[in-house]
Amino acid sequence: MSAATRPAAGAEVLAGLDVERVREEFPILGQTVHGKPLVYLDNAASAQKPRQVIEAETAVYESYYSNIHRGVHSLSMRSTDAYEAAREKVRAFIGAAHCREIVFTRGTTESINLVASSYGRAHVGKDDEVLITGLEHHSNIVPWQMLCEEKGARLRVVPLDDRGDVILEEMERLIGPRTKLVAFGHVSNALGTVNPAKRMVEMAHAKGVPVLIDGAQAVPHLAVDVRALDCDFYAFSSHKLYGPSGVGVLYGKTAHLQAMPPYQGGGDMILSVTFEKTTYNELPYKFEAGTPNIAGVIGLGAALDFVEGLGRDKVARYEHDLLEYGTRRLLEVPGVRLIGTAREKASVLSFVLEGVHPHDIGTVLDYEGVAVRTGHHCAQPVMERYCVPATARASLAVYNTRQEIDVLVAALGKVREVFL
Numbered sequence: 001m002s003a004a005t006r007p008a009a010g011a012e013v014l015a016g017l018d019v020e021r022v023r024e025e026f027p028i029l030g031q032t033v034h035g036k037p038l039v040y041l042d043n044a045a046s047a048q049k050p051r052q053v054i055e056a057e058t059a060v061y062e063s064y065y066s067n068i069h070r071g072v073h074s075l076s077m078r079s080t081d082a083y084e085a086a087r088e089k090v091r092a093f094i095g096a097a098h099c100r101e102i103v104f105t106r107g108t109t110e111s112i113n114l115v116a117s118s119y120g121r122a123h124v125g126k127d128d129e130v131l132i133t134g135l136e137h138h139s140n141i142v143p144w145q146m147l148c149e150e151k152g153a154r155l156r157v158v159p160l161d162d163r164g165d166v167i168l169e170e171m172e173r174l175i176g177p178r179t180k181l182v183a184f185g186h187v188s189n190a191l192g193t194v195n196p197a198k199r200m201v202e203m204a205h206a207k208g209v210p211v212l213i214d215g216a217q218a219v220p221h222l223a224v225d226v227r228a229l230d231c232d233f234y235a236f237s238s239h240k241l242y243g244p245s246g247v248g249v250l251y252g253k254t255a256h257l258q259a260m261p262p263y264q265g266g267g268d269m270i271l272s273v274t275f276e277k278t279t280y281n282e283l284p285y286k287f288e289a290g291t292p293n294i295a296g297v298i299g300l301g302a303a304l305d306f307v308e309g310l311g312r313d314k315v316a317r318y319e320h321d322l323l324e325y326g327t328r329r330l331l332e333v334p335g336v337r338l339i340g341t342a343r344e345k346a347s348v349l350s351f352v353l354e355g356v357h358p359h360d361i362g363t364v365l366d367y368e369g370v371a372v373r374t375g376h377h378c379a380q381p382v383m384e385r386y387c388v389p390a391t392a393r394a395s396l397a398v399y400n401t402r403q404e405i406d407v408l409v410a411a412l413g414k415v416r417e418v419f420l
């Protein structure tokens with residue numbers, strides 16, 4: 001990073017994390033946009049990649065790339081070993097019991113679709129119910145809607161309170177004898193709400209209902225332990241966790257995965273094929289049809305090494321401090337209203353500025369070098385619940401700084417000058 005683009009002093013060593021050194025690991029952050037140092041605050045959409053990840057992917061293609069699982073030659077064996085080593089890293093990262101419980105997919109969306117198609121089709125019937133919450137990303141709504149439509153089942157939704165917390169008493173009431181699955185986001189991408197996931201799993205399990213957790217926004221910010229949560233399924237994406245895009249994870253308890261039919265048919269998911277009958281491969285390969293994103297999975301492994309190297313508790317404390325600072329500073333801007341003030345939040349500052357459309361906010365901020373997301377954030381029902389068509393969303397990662405929040409706040413001053 002050049003001195004010109006480095007955030008000014010005030011250098012943060014907070015929560016034991018030297019953010020300047022962290023930033024140096026991310027080549028992309030050292031650039032200017034419209035002549036201003038880039039302030040990247042769109043991490044909930046996708047996080048930037050550290051050198052470790054970029055180099056791991058490059059190394060695959062430069063020195064040992066080959067298809068996996070099927071070759072006896074050296075490159076294939078090296079690729080296979082690296083791919084399976086990444087699976088073990090994922091297992092350890094989320095505290096799963098066995099590697100067979102870790103299925104690689106294209107992302108959270110595909111992981112949820114896998115469960116809806118395979119587990120859902122086998123367990124949800126006419127007049128049954130699937131329960132989600134009002135906080136969900138479209139990826140945790142539409143697959144269940146499609147399933148319910150196909151089966152004549154009903155999608156039910158736990159309402160939210162005015163702050164952005166799920167109303168747990170309502171959840172308790174809505175889990176009934178017809179509920180076949182509960183699916184909820186661990187952390188909301190639109191509001192930043194951190195759900196009391198363990199408690200919610202216990203509520204569902206108390207009535208014998210399995211639970212899928214959409215962890216897309218949780219794994220980058222919280223230490224997640226699927227065994228402590230005791231969830232049945234947990235889905236997340238690599239690209240929000242400093243890893244490559246096009247890779248995701250589905251964790252599933254062995255008993256569920258074993259009983260579930262395959263999601264897609266093809267290569268690698270079979271033991272033997274004749275025209276009369278196919279026998280399926282063992283877990284997790286039964287759910288990994290076709291050639292996967294080999295370099296991407298290996299890159300995800302490098303991303304997990306990167307996060308573990310920083311220390312997940314340190315990351316969580318650092319980001320929490322930044323979120324509190326950002327909340328305070330944003331509320332100093334006249335006309336700013338935060339959408340989402342849940343009891344516990346992670347990473348997300350969703351806001352509106354009275355009298356200015358979020359897209360206009362985003363455009364002016366871009367001219368100041370500040371990247372935020374504006375729109376409905378693939379969570380239209382959340383926008384509807386809080387009676388806003390869209391919000392501007394600044395979302396934090398471990399490389400963001402207080403000084404960058406100050407730049408955001410100053411840039412919002414420019415927005416006010418232009419539009420108000």
Ligand SMILES: Cc1ncc(COP(=O)(O)O)c(C=O)c1O
Binds near residue numbers: 188217378
């Ligand atoms: C909470 C949540 N769930 C699911 C997704 C979908 O993730 P992907 O597009 O990586 O499949 C996102 C992405 O923004 C998200 O924030």
